Amino acid sequence: MGAELHMMQDAKDNQMEDSQTEDSQTGPVLNNGTRALRYEEQLLWEREFHDTPGVDLPEPQGMPLRTGDALREDVGLPQVSEPEVLRHFVRLSTLNYSIDHGFFPLGSCTMKHNPRVNEKLARLPGFAHIHPMQEESTVQGALELMYRLQHYLAELTALPGVCLTPAAGAHGELAGMMTIRRAHEAAGENETRKIVLIPDSAHGTNPATAVICGYKVRTIPTKETGRLTQAAFEEALYKTDPDGKDVAGMMVTNPNTCGLFESDIVGIADALHAAGGYFYCDGANFNALVGKVRPGDFGVDVMHINLHKTFSTPHGGGGPGSGPICVTEALEPYLPIPVVEQDINGAYFLAREKSRPETLGKLRGFVGQFGMHVRALAYMLSHGADGLKEVSENAVLNANYILSQLKDDYHVPYDGPCMHECMVTDKLQKGETKDDDVTTLDIAKALVEYGYHPMTTYFPLVLPGTMLIEPTETETKGTLDKFITVMMHIASEVRAGNRDQFHHYPQSAPRRRLDEVKAARHPVLRWSSDQA
Amino acid sequence: MADTKYTKDHEVVHIEDGNVAVLGITAYAQDALGDLVFVELPEVGASFEKGDEFAVVESVKTAAEVYTPVSGEIVEINDRLNDEPEAIKISLEEGWIAKIRMTDDSELDALMDEAAYNEYLETLD
Numbered sequence: 291m292g293a294e295l296h297m298m299q300d301a302k303d304n305q306m307e308d309s310q311t312e313d314s315q316t317g318p319v320l321n322n323g324t325r326a327l328r329y330e331e332q333l334l335w336e337r338e339f340h341d342t343p344g345v346d347l348p349e350p351q352g353m354p355l356r357t358g359d360a361l362r363e364d365v366g367l368p369q370v371s372e373p374e375v376l377r378h379f380v381r382l383s384t385l386n387y388s389i390d391h392g393f394f395p396l397g398s399c400t401m402k403h404n405p406r407v408n409e410k411l412a413r414l415p416g417f418a419h420i421h422p423m424q425e426e427s428t429v430q431g432a433l434e435l436m437y438r439l440q441h442y443l444a445e446l447t448a449l450p451g452v453c454l455t456p457a458a459g460a461h462g463e464l465a466g467m468m469t470i471r472r473a474h475e476a477a478g479e480n481e482t483r484k485i486v487l488i489p490d491s492a493h494g495t496n497p498a499t500a501v502i503c504g505y506k507v508r509t510i511p512t513k514e515t516g517r518l519t520q521a522a523f524e525e526a527l528y529k530t531d532p533d534g535k536d537v538a539g540m541m542v543t544n545p546n547t548c549g550l551f552e553s554d555i556v557g558i559a560d561a562l563h564a565a566g567g568y569f570y571c572d573g574a575n576f577n578a579l580v581g582k583v584r585p586g587d588f589g590v591d592v593m594h595i596n597l598h599k600t601f602s603t604p605h606g607g608g609g610p611g612s613g614p615i616c617v618t619e620a621l622e623p624y625l626p627i628p629v630v631e632q633d634i635n636g637a638y639f640l641a642r643e644k645s646r647p648e649t650l651g652k653l654r655g656f657v658g659q660f661g662m663h664v665r666a667l668a669y670m671l672s673h674g675a676d677g678l679k680e681v682s683e684n685a686v687l688n689a690n691y692i693l694s695q696l697k698d699d700y701h702v703p704y705d706g707p708c709m710h711e712c713m714v715t716d717k718l719q720k721g722e723t724k725d726d727d728v729t730t731l732d733i734a735k736a737l738v739e740y741g742y743h744p745m746t747t748y749f750p751l752v753l754p755g756t757m758l759i760e761p762t763e764t765e766t767k768g769t770l771d772k773f774i775t776v777m778m779h780i781a782s783e784v785r786a787g788n789r790d791q792f793h794h795y796p797q798s799a800p801r802r803r804l805d806e807v808k809a810a811r812h813p814v815l816r817w818s819s820d821q822a
Numbered sequence: 823m824a825d826t827k828y829t830k831d832h833e834v835v836h837i838e839d840g841n842v843a844v845l846g847i848t849a850y851a852q853d854a855l856g857d858l859v860f861v862e863l864p865e866v867g868a869s870f871e872k873g874d875e876f877a878v879v880e881s882v883k884t885a886a887e888v889y890t891p892v893s894g895e896i897v898e899i900n901d902r903l904n905d906e907p908e909a910i911k912i913s914l915e916e917g918w919i920a921k922i923r924m925t926d927d928s929e930l931d932a933l934m935d936e937a938a939y940n941e942y943l944e945t946l947d
Contacts, residue, residue: 748883754854806882810859811907 331381333817334368385800387743388608393769395692397711397746397758398493398547400577400599401606407672408602408665417664422656426639433638436657437630439667443616446678447593448586451622453629454614455658459574462594462613463499463541465626465653469592469617470539470568471503472624472650479566483538487526487562489518491548491750493572496541505538513752516548516704516713523558527565534565543572544588545579545709547750547758549689559589568592568621573613576600577762578686578710581679585616592617597659601666612662623648628657684763685710688770692759695774699781703753711760715753719784728784730755732792735803739796740776826914827930828939829891836914841927843892846918847879850943852911855881861903861910864920869895872929877919879910892929894922 370378388394394401412418420429440452456462467486474480486500489510497507510526512518527534540562544552552558559569571590577600579585585593597612598605605611617625627649628640640657643649673681686709693702693712700714719728734744734757746758761770784792796802825837832851836844852858862878870876875887876896898921902909910917924930934942 751884807857807859810880810882 331378331385334370334375334378335817337368337370337374337378386607388606392741392743393761393765393773394606394743395745395759395761395773396606396743397549397713397760398574398749399606399746400574400596400710400760400762401743402577402599402602402762403764404602404604404608404665405669405672408668411668412661412664417661420660422660427637430638432660433630433640435667436660436663437632437638439663439670440614440630442667442670443595443614446580446584447590447595447616448584449590449593449616450619451617451625451629452614453617453625453627454612454663455626455628455653455656456594456613456615457654457659458611459594459596459598459613460495460499461611461653462596462615463495463570463572464502465613466570466592466594466615466617467499467503467505467539467541468626468650468653469615469621469624470570471505472648473568473621474538476624476648483536483567485530485537487523487537487540487567489542489546491516491546491752492541492543493547493574496543496572500541508537512546512548516550516752517546518542518552518554518558520554520557520561523554524561527561527567534562534567537562537565537567539568539570539591541570541572543575544585545575545711547575548704548713548752549578549708549711549758549760550704551578551709555588563589574599575710578682580682581675581677582682586618591621597662597666601669603662603665603669610659610662612659612666614658624650626650626653628652630657681763682710685761688761688763688765689759691767691770692761692774696777699778700757703756710762711758713750714757714759716755716757719781721789726789728780728789728792730757732795733757733780735795736780736792737776738799742773742776826936827891827933828936828942829889829933830942831889833888833891834914835891835930835933836918837927837930838921841894841924842897843894843922843924843930844914844918845876845888845890845920845922846914847888847910848939850946851886855879855886856883857881858907858910861907861919863899863901863903864896866896866899869893870922872926876922879907888919890922891933892922892924893926894924897921897923 389401389403416431417435420432426433436454440454443452444450453465456465471480474483484504484506485508486505487508487510488496488500489512491512500507508526508529510518510522512522527537530536542552542555544555546552562569568591569589571585571593573585573593573595576585576593576595580600592615594613594615595601597603597614598609603609603612615625623646625646627642627646629646630638631641631645632638643651670678686707689710689712690707693706693708693714696712696714697706699718701717702714704713706712716728716730716733719733721727730747734747737744745760748756749758750756761773780792794803827835828848832848832854834846834848836846838844858879858881860880862880864870864876868876870890870893872891872893873889876890877888879886879888900918900920903917903919910919
């Protein structure tokens with residue numbers, strides 16, 4: 291099949307009902323695979339036209355091609371002109387949905403607005419054009435910036451040891467748990483402490499991190515109240531050793547993934563510390579606490595911070611994450627290196643093994659996502675201490691506003707007030723029979739139809755059909771009201787018995803309802819020329 | 823069936839032949855998980871203690887560990903689930919996960935029979 295017919299076929303496959311393609315399998319395709327100005331985008335390989343190379347370079351003389359003569363043929367690199375390739379990526383970008391398009395209430399992800407002043411500062415040539423291998427004396431400004439960021443993170447968490455290198459949240463978790471393991475090693479207890487306690491509402495990365503660090507996970511049930519209780523915690527702590535001496539630590543997110551503050555946390559941390567374990571706090575939900583509560587004050591020993599959530603650096607496909615960790619003074623010697631320090635003359639330098647002999651070592655190249663450090667510090671300084679406090683206050687207020695408006699239309703398993711996100715389920719949307727059910731998935735797909743990015747679905751796992759809604763502080767009341775209206779409309783349609791439509795949404799998106807099961811069982815992971 | 827027992831985590835054990843038991847998951851569990859896309863099977867010869875995770879079932883919604891309610895050694899696995907994870911839904915005869923040679927069949931006493939399990943299901947949401 292030729293390239294043109296492909297376009298037509300793709301257009302038909304995607305049910306773009308255009309009269310020009312409808313009944314012609316062989317005739318000329320007039321619409322270029324589009325509906326109005328919306329393109330059905332192809333892979334560059336499918337657009338390949340050998341007579342329009344992107345660049346026209348002479349064949350190298352006297353040396354082999356870098357990819358080898360024959361190999362180059364095999365690889366079949368697409369030949370497209372510069373405007374073609376530019377249009378390709380611009381069109382693809384229009385199929386994306388981002389925080390700059392609209393409301394993005396994806397629970398646990400803190401999809402807040404990224405202030406443009408951060409971007410402006412990150413693009414200053416003195417920050418944007420430095421190289422990580424430059425002499426330290428030539429990048430004193432950048433080092434000072436990181437030093438100050440370390441300082442503010444320490445202030446906000448009451449955890450004085452900070453390492454900026456982890457490249458993302460999960461990497462920060464790994465760095466944090468490796469720091470704890472290193473401390474147990476130094477105390478000669480690594481062989482006896484093999485268990486990490488994790489509540490069942492945890493992010494999936496928590497147990498994964500513990501296992502990667504060689505620990506066995508013991509799950510603490512929280513289903514009854516949505517919160518960790520002292521009793522359930524102690525039962526897990528003393529389960530196989532009366533003094534909890536086989537427990538290395540616990541990993542807890544506070545507020546937890548149900549959007550609830552762990553109100554027993556101080557007593558739980560005390561019991562854990564008495565048993566010799568360390569408290570790792572997943573910092574994913576720090577946006578609910580920043581400026582108001584310092585995690586070190588409720589017993590946290592190690593916490594990672596998602597700069598890309600709390601401090602508004604781009605994420606979700608918009609930029610790399612950044613997951614610094616903050617630790618207590620006792621754990622500071624074990625932190626990964628390098629860490630930015632200041633010498634007696636006021637010069638900044640990267641402290642490495644020499645001055646930190648007990649470090650767990652290096653986790654990645656260089657000093658982390660420097661561009662994100664610039665953005666995060668810009669965010670902190672532009673808000674100030676009072677502004678950061680308002681961030682968490684408004685994040686919590688917005689979530690509670692949504693919860694208060696939706697509580698009659700959707701099942702609220704755990705009573706509010708919530709923190710920065712609220713959890714509801716699809717229990718009230720259940721039908722007489724299974725086919726009549728309007729599920730969390732259906733509601734999410736309906737939101738796509740109505741022009742909203744769905745909330746987080748089927749997470750946390752503590753209950754069936756959960757929906758986790760995190761509005762963040764950067765949305766106006768008007769935006770929240772529109773979203774609430776859509777959610778209420780969905781619920782009222784379900785109550786009115788107009789259920790079937792929900793099994794077919796979205797209708798207007800670039801793709802309609804996808805077959806998730808088929809995609810998971812028979813994934814097509816790469817294009818091959820056989821498919822042409 | 824008198825020789826079929828259930829757990830609160832929705833595993834099912836069917837005593838096949840003396841001390842060999844067939845392990846699977848209940849219809850309730852299958853329904854809660856949704857369409858399965860992958861089943862991670864144990865290895866034949868692997869030994870498990872009661873309560874150990876011996877398999878993982880993955881659906882489009884979630885991944886869930888499956889725990890063995892009895893201790894013993896895996897003697898056979900249902901290879902069919904590698905290519906056809908959805909077979910788990912048909913019945914325990916078709917969609918069993920593994921067969922285990924029990925080391926202590928008194929462990930079965932702690933499990934629920936069908937009537938008790940159905941009663942337990944009534945208490946769930």
